[in-house]
Every structure is written in C-alpha cells, then in structure tokens.
Amino acid sequence: MNDPIMTDMRSAYSKALIHLGKENPNVVVLGADTTDSLKTSDFGKEFPDRFFNVGIAEANLVTISAGLAYSGKISFASTYAIFLPGRAVDQIRNNIAYPSPLGKKGLNVKLVSSHGGLSVGPDGGSHQQIEDIAIMRVIPNFRVLIPADTVAVSKLTALMAKEYGPFYMRMARSKTPLIHSESQNFEIGKGxxxxxxxxxxxxxxxxxxxxxxxxxxxxxxxxxxxxxxxxxxxxxxxxxxxxxxxxxxxxxxxxxxxxxxxxxxxxxxxxxxxxxxxxxxxxxxxxxxxxxxxxxxxxxxxxxxxxxxxxxxxxxxxxxxxxx
CATH class of the missing domain: 3.40.50.920 (Rossmann fold)
Known part of the structure; x- marks a missing residue:
C-alpha cells in the first residue's frame, strides 16, 4: 500500500462540533479538564455560553450532560477513555441510559472519548483503556462506535447529533491514516x-x-x-x-x-x-x-x-x- 495520509481525530471532532454548533443552537459541549487536549475548547471560543468545563470530575461531567439533555439540549461530553467510561459507569447507566422520558430510550447524550486502547503508549498501562467497549455495549440503550479515521469521526459526529439517544464513540490519541473518502456513506448499525x-x-x-x-x-x-x-x-x-x-x-x-x-x-x-x-x-x-x-x-x-x-x-x- 502507498504511504498513508495521517490526520488527527481530535481536530476533526473539534471542527465537526463547531459546524454542528452553527447549525443547531441546542448543541452543547462539556469537558473535564482535558478540553485543550481534546480540542473541544475551540467550541468554547465560538460558543462560550454553550461550553462547560467541569474540571476533574467525570461523574459530574456525566450528570450535568444528562441534565442539559433532559432540558432539551444535545449534549456532547468528552474526556479520555480511561476516565469516561472508566470513572463514571454508575452515572452513565443511571443518569443517561436508564431515564426514558416520553417513551424514548435514554437521554440525548453523546459521550466521546479520546486516548483509547494500547496506542496511548506514554500514558502507561493504567491509562491504556482496553475495557471500554465491553463496558458500554452492555449498557441498554447505548450505541457504540469506533471510527477508523477522521472522515469517520466527522460523519459519525454529525450522525450522533441527528439521531436521538445515548452514544459512545472512542477516538485514538495519535494521528491515524485516512481510510475513507469524503464520499463514503456511514450508517449506524451498518459495516x-x-x-x-x-x-x-x-x-x-x-x-x-x-x-x-x-x-x-x-x-x-x-x-x-x-x-x-x-x-x-x-x-x-x-x-x-x-x-x-x-x-x-x-x-x-x-x-x-x-x-x-x-x-x-x-x-x-x-x-x-x-x-x-x-x-x-x-x-x-x-x-x-x-x-x-x-x-x-x-x-x-x-x-x-x-x-x-x-x-x-x-x-x-x-x-x-x-x-x-
């Protein structure tokens, strides 16, 4: 294969959020003191009234995102995979997945993590999250996504915003090779x-x-x-x-x-x-x-x-x- 074009998932996610923010005033973004690393702080610069950095408090991150979703917002909450879901499974289960207002399945919260898997090398074994898919796919009402490149990140972020309900999407820390063309269609539940x-x-x-x-x-x-x-x-x-x-x-x-x-x-x-x-x-x-x-x-x-x-x-x- 030819040498791949390497691109950054976090940058793609940041741009996708800003695009969504311009399209929909109900989109809100939350972080837990990793907003510069995940580049979600760029959304805060564009929309300071719709951006919330709750500090190193992942359980609060989840609960606040749930409250905003319950009030009609589309919540995107993000931090490292070892912390989300790692530190907040109880809140994810009981505050996002379990409530089903008006017969809907869960609340409209999108959990997006970075630094998943073994490729988070320098952070060490304690921070290399290799259990998150297992955790999230057994929680009722959650849908679980793992994009291969930045094209997938951008398109899946837009899909999550359009589809009601809780999602978990895991991104990589390092730059990744481009796999898909911009014309590639993505559909939840379809390989x-x-x-x-x-x-x-x-x-x-x-x-x-x-x-x-x-x-x-x-x-x-x-x-x-x-x-x-x-x-x-x-x-x-x-x-x-x-x-x-x-x-x-x-x-x-x-x-x-x-x-x-x-x-x-x-x-x-x-x-x-x-x-x-x-x-x-x-x-x-x-x-x-x-x-x-x-x-x-x-x-x-x-x-x-x-x-x-x-x-x-x-x-x-x-x-x-x-x-x-």
Missing part, C-alpha cells in the same frame, strides 16, 4: 466492505482497519483473497454483513485495540454464532494490561499483543485450515 474477498474475512475497527488492509494486500500476493470489513458500529452490529461474509468466505479474523473479551470480536462471534457459525479468531489484548511505551515504541507494544498486519495475515492462514 463497510472496504475490500472484497472469498477466502477469509477480516473484521476490524479503529486503528486496526489500516492493518487489516495491509494484511489483505500481503495475502493477495500469496494468492489468498481476503474480504476486509470496517466494523465501526459495534452496537448495533451489522448482523447482515457478517452473515454474508461467513457464508461466502467461511472464516473470520477480528482485530481491535481492546481486550479480546467482550469487545468487537466478541460481538462478531455472538452475531455469527446465531446466524451462520464459522471458525473465528480474535486478535486484541490477550486479557492483560498494557505497559508504558514511548511514542516510537507503540508499534512494539502492539506487536506484543499481536495487533499487527503480520499477525493478522498469520492468523488468516491458520484459520483457513479450520474452515468447514
């Missing part, structure tokens, strides 16, 4: 086929989508045809695209920057087991915490957990021998 193939399917999300495409390229040189899916919508997950992939390719490898338990790979396995069971291999953190890694060492940390294009290709070769 995207980035590359067709017949021998195996690679289902990926977030920063691992680029790895999946690289793995498919290398396998193609060996005569192995791989389908690549961007499963950015973890909940709801696209059962239809997964069943089709299972029937047509006969095996699936999933890859994510998350614990292999209860993450995207588990969601894929659950879906496939009820529609058209085929062999599945999950790549991700192997039920172990991360560790400190300087920025230039992050690839080594990901390699330790098998989150590389090389390992994806290796697992594809191995799982093909288990096809029914």
């Amino acid at each position: 995207i086929t980035l590359r067709d193939g017949s021998d195996c399917t690679i289902a990926a999300c977030g920063i691992t989508v680029r790895m999946a495409l690289e793995a498919a390229d290398s396998l193609q040189q060996e005569g192995i045809s791989c389908r690549v899916l961007d499963m950015f919508s973890i909940k709801p997950i696209d059962d239809e695209i997964l069943e089709k992939a299972a029937r047509e390719t006969g095996c699936i490898v999933t890859t994510e920057e998350h614990n292999i338990f209860a993450g995207m790979g588990s969601a894929v396995a659950e879906s496939i087991s009820e529609s058209y069971p085929v062999p599945i291999k999950r790549i991700g953190a192997q039920d172990m915490f991360g560790e400190s890694a300087r920025d230039n060492e992050v690839p080594l940390l990901l390699e330790k957990h098998g989150i590389t294009s090389f390992n994806i290709a290796k697992q594809v070769k191995e799982i093909r021998s288990k096809k029914l």
Whole structure:
C-alpha cells in the first residue's frame, strides 16, 4: 500500500462540533479538564455560553450532560477513555441510559472519548483503556462506535447529533491514516466492505482497519483473497454483513485495540454464532494490561499483543485450515 495520509481525530471532532454548533443552537459541549487536549475548547471560543468545563470530575461531567439533555439540549461530553467510561459507569447507566422520558430510550447524550486502547503508549498501562467497549455495549440503550479515521469521526459526529439517544464513540490519541473518502456513506448499525474477498474475512475497527488492509494486500500476493470489513458500529452490529461474509468466505479474523473479551470480536462471534457459525479468531489484548511505551515504541507494544498486519495475515492462514 502507498504511504498513508495521517490526520488527527481530535481536530476533526473539534471542527465537526463547531459546524454542528452553527447549525443547531441546542448543541452543547462539556469537558473535564482535558478540553485543550481534546480540542473541544475551540467550541468554547465560538460558543462560550454553550461550553462547560467541569474540571476533574467525570461523574459530574456525566450528570450535568444528562441534565442539559433532559432540558432539551444535545449534549456532547468528552474526556479520555480511561476516565469516561472508566470513572463514571454508575452515572452513565443511571443518569443517561436508564431515564426514558416520553417513551424514548435514554437521554440525548453523546459521550466521546479520546486516548483509547494500547496506542496511548506514554500514558502507561493504567491509562491504556482496553475495557471500554465491553463496558458500554452492555449498557441498554447505548450505541457504540469506533471510527477508523477522521472522515469517520466527522460523519459519525454529525450522525450522533441527528439521531436521538445515548452514544459512545472512542477516538485514538495519535494521528491515524485516512481510510475513507469524503464520499463514503456511514450508517449506524451498518459495516463497510472496504475490500472484497472469498477466502477469509477480516473484521476490524479503529486503528486496526489500516492493518487489516495491509494484511489483505500481503495475502493477495500469496494468492489468498481476503474480504476486509470496517466494523465501526459495534452496537448495533451489522448482523447482515457478517452473515454474508461467513457464508461466502467461511472464516473470520477480528482485530481491535481492546481486550479480546467482550469487545468487537466478541460481538462478531455472538452475531455469527446465531446466524451462520464459522471458525473465528480474535486478535486484541490477550486479557492483560498494557505497559508504558514511548511514542516510537507503540508499534512494539502492539506487536506484543499481536495487533499487527503480520499477525493478522498469520492468523488468516491458520484459520483457513479450520474452515468447514
């Protein structure tokens, strides 16, 4: 593959929020003392009366965003993934997801985190959030998204604003390669086929989508045809695209920057087991915490957990021998 164009998800999120703020006076943005890092402070410069930095108080961040949503606002609350959902699960569950005014499902709050996964290398294992998908996808009424690039961030931010109800979206800390064109359509609950193939399917999300495409390229040189899916919508997950992939390719490898338990790979396995069971291999953190890694060492940390294009290709070769 050609050298990718690298772009920053947080900058894309900031621009998308400002655009939404100009379109809709009910959009409000909240942060928890990380507003400069997440670049949501730019929204505050444009709309100071609709911007709230609550300080290092994540439970309050969630509760205040819920109160604003209950009063008719569209709340976007953001901080690092280790803090949101990490420090505020009770408030997320009981103050956002549980209330259902006028028969609606939950409140109109959009939780958007940054610094998710192992690639938050320098922050160390204590801050490398690898459990957030598991936490958020089991909370009723929440929808869970993991964009692969800045195009996805911008379009999903706009979609979240238009669709009523609670969302959780996780962004990466580091710059990410462009995967999608500006013309790409996104729909909640629908995956995207980035590359067709017949021998195996690679289902990926977030920063691992680029790895999946690289793995498919290398396998193609060996005569192995791989389908690549961007499963950015973890909940709801696209059962239809997964069943089709299972029937047509006969095996699936999933890859994510998350614990292999209860993450995207588990969601894929659950879906496939009820529609058209085929062999599945999950790549991700192997039920172990991360560790400190300087920025230039992050690839080594990901390699330790098998989150590389090389390992994806290796697992594809191995799982093909288990096809029914």
